[in-house]
Amino acid sequence: MxxxxxxxxxxxxxxxxxxxxxxxxxxxxxxxxxxxxxxxLLQRNHSHCQLCSRPTAVTVTLCGECQQTLPSFDRIIAPLRYEGLCRGLIRKAKFENQPHLLRPLVTFIIDHLIEHDIALPTAWCVVPTSQQSLSERGYCQTTLIADLLSKAPTLASMQRIVLKRRLEVSAQHTRSKAERHSLSHRLFYTEERVPEQVLLIDDVVTTGSTAEACAKALRLAGAKRVTVLALARTSE
Incomplete structure (x- = not known):
């Protein structure tokens, strides 16, 4: 040696x-x-809408919002609720320069995918962070999550698609619910022709507006099905 x-x-x-x-x-x-x-201390998202994964009192096929307007994505997988320890770890990772705290949450997600034998698409992309957040933070948390996920044998061979922001807006956590819903698919784009099935990776799904805008952009680029994989889901 x-x-x-x-x-x-x-x-x-x-x-x-x-x-x-x-x-x-x-x-x-x-x-x-x-x-x-x-x-x-991790709050599991056991009861939720089976489409958007919004936490509910009992599991439902479609929540009220999904019944009103079907989203462009086909499903959100978010095994944790954005509460307690999960919320604390994500906030420290994003806003207190402790990105290593994403690892236990990603480990939980990988175990969840394996335990429930969830089949994923063969291509993936991440929700791109704003330039403002990237400058302040120094890293993109969704890219770090994807890098950790890609080390799992079931995800290692997946093709990466690069999704970009066309316009610059303020970070999502600084915007009101109404402002988040005003996001357009024109905010995101890709220069690639994407496969029919794509996995979109995010940290937290709040209103679902970012996932919706990204899914629309991916569909315009050729995707037929968009599955969203997030660490956690809020009840908003």
Whole structure:
């Protein structure tokens, strides 16, 4: 074994033991990213609209909003509710320069996909962040989520599609619900001819307006089905 390989192996062992063998929240030693106690603090999105994944009292085929207007996307997969620990981890990752806190949530999502044997499209893209957020944050959280997801064997071979913003608007979390619903598909575009089925990756789905605008843009580029995969869903 060369010195380089030995050094790399030792660094990997130290990294795993120091960062991956302890809970990201309470630092207790364990296998994986969250201990069993902290996992219980994640609010599962058990009851929801089967189309947009909006949390509901009981699972429904279509919520009131989806009954009024069917969205352009075919389904949202969001196994967690944007509450409690999940909300805290995402906010720290996005606004307190702690992107590593996305890892336990992505791990949960991968486990959910495997456990429920959810089939995904063969191509994916991320919701592009605004230039303002990118400048302030220094990274795109949806790209980080996609990079972590792509390490899973079931997602590693998927084709990447680059979705871009055509116009610059303020970050979504700074906009009112009405302003979010005014988003047009013209805000997003891709220069590629996309496959018929595409996976759109986001961090949090709030009103669903961004997912709707992205899905419209992807359909204009050739997509027949757009599945949205998000870490969490709000009840808005």
């Amino acid at each position: 060369t010195f380089f390989k030995l050094s790399t192996s030792l660094i990997s062992i130290v990294y795993k033991r120091s960062l991956l063998d302890q809970c990201y929240v309470c630092d207790i030693r364990r296998e994986g990213t969250l201990c069993s106690s902290c996992q219980k």
